[in-house]
Amino acid sequence: MEPDDEQEPDRALDQRIFALLQLHRRLTFVALAELLPEYSWRSLFSGLTRLHHEGRIALLPVEGSYEIVFVCRRPYGRLLHASPMRRTPV
Secondary structure, three states: OOOOOOOOOOOHHHHHHHHHHHHHOEEEHHHHHHHHHOOHHHHHHHHHHHHHHOOHHHHEOOEEEEEEEEEEOHHHHHHHHHHHOOOOOO
C-alpha cells in the first residue's frame, strides 16, 4: 500500500467530521461518536486532532468529555477590499 493510500481514509474521516460540524456547529465527542459509529474513538480523536491543528475546529473541555466547535474562517482580506470605505467631509 502506498503512503498516500494510507492517508486517504484519514482525509475522508476529516471531511465527514467537518461536514457534521458545519451542519450542527457544536457537538460533544459522544454525540460525534454516535453519528459516526463505524469509526473507533481513537480514529475520531486522531481526526479531531488534525482538524484542530489546521484551525478548522476548536476543542473545548467539558465535564467528562469535549465539545467540538466549528470554526468559521472567512477571508477578511477580500471583505476589506471589496467595498472601500468612503470618507465624508467633516
